[in-house]
Amino acid sequence: MKKLILKNSSYEYLQSGFKEWLDILGYNPMSVYNLPNIIREFLHFLESKNINHINNLEQQHYKDYYKYIYNRGNQRRGGGLSNNYINKHLQAIEKFLQYLHHKGMRNVPHLGITLLKLNTKEITVLSQDEIQLLYKATYKDVETQRMEALQSRDRVLLTVFYGCGLRRKEGAHLELNDINLDRRVLHVRKGKNYKERFVPFSKSNTKIFEEYIYDFRPLLAKSKKESSLFIGYSGKPMFGGGLYTRLKLLQLQIEDIELQNKTIGLHTLRHSIATHLLEAGMPLDKISCFLGHSSLESTQIYTHLIDKKDE
Numbered sequence: 001m002k003k004l005i006l007k008n009s010s011y012e013y014l015q016s017g018f019k020e021w022l023d024i025l026g027y028n029p030m031s032v033y034n035l036p037n038i039i040r041e042f043l044h045f046l047e048s049k050n051i052n053h054i055n056n057l058e059q060q061h062y063k064d065y066y067k068y069i070y071n072r073g074n075q076r077r078g079g080g081l082s083n084n085y086i087n088k089h090l091q092a093i094e095k096f097l098q099y100l101h102h103k104g105m106r107n108v109p110h111l112g113i114t115l116l117k118l119n120t121k122e123i124t125v126l127s128q129d130e131i132q133l134l135y136k137a138t139y140k141d142v143e144t145q146r147m148e149a150l151q152s153r154d155r156v157l158l159t160v161f162y163g164c165g166l167r168r169k170e171g172a173h174l175e176l177n178d179i180n181l182d183r184r185v186l187h188v189r190k191g192k193n194y195k196e197r198f199v200p201f202s203k204s205n206t207k208i209f210e211e212y213i214y215d216f217r218p219l220l221a222k223s224k225k226e227s228s229l230f231i232g233y234s235g236k237p238m239f240g241g242g243l244y245t246r247l248k249l250l251q252l253q254i255e256d257i258e259l260q261n262k263t264i265g266l267h268t269l270r271h272s273i274a275t276h277l278l279e280a281g282m283p284l285d286k287i288s289c290f291l292g293h294s295s296l297e298s299t300q301i302y303t304h305l306i307d308k309k310d311e
Contacts, residue, residue, distance in 0.1 A: 004044040008052050011043040018099045028193045038092035054100065059109040062093065066113055083116040090115055123301070126272045130259050134158055137253040149216035153230065154246055156212045160186075160229075161243075162269035164199045165291050167192060171266065172240045174229040179209055188292065197292050240266070274302045 006012050019036040045065050069089050072081060090113055100108050135158055138151045160171045170188050178187040184206050186199045222235030230238040244266055251260060277287050288299040
């Protein structure tokens, strides 16, 4: 979208002004970057329909653009665009219309298009017994010390994503100096929306971190200068895809057919710890802080999960 060329200088000016307006209002950096790029595609579409001045905008043009993005293919992965992605385009246009209204262009018609319903996936939560089965799988007898080191790293994986409730990217970006073993806190430097936070961990989890960092991680890392917490079999840093694969391999090692057949990922571990903390009586606001949620609304979903289990 950002590579699209706008021939109309007034459209270039509007896109630039929109971006500056979002920044002044304090929108997070990703929104300041993404929303104007979406609007660039919308303005490029208007140019293709010979709508060369924003005052000539009619509600039908929104509908035509909606049909265009609804039928446009995904330029990265192929196939169609998701409802969530299409909604982001509609929401960006609504925000752009607010900007135009702020500039005094009060005759610009409102959007008048209802957002698409999202296909929400059912959230999977593992029981505490199932979590223990995953940990148990990392203590099986192995033939080499290197394999033992991989098991230790997998225990850290479970500790980071379950014990500390980190998101996938947060865990993948962890470095050694983010783990404070003396204070028993983990420093999330690259949280969602660029927010950082400190996450406490237990004495038992401290032992898991210590064992990996001091005894086993040096056997995996190719270089002493390597700062990433998670090191793969090749001796290089692991990222989200590799961590997810390790979790799936652990799942397959468990002699529990029901658990083997569950659809789980790294975020499943995060959902699970949040649910278990709520079941144990931790206040919702503290769970929200622990997870790094911006509002209690995001954390409220776990109360619904518990209510559903009790039905």
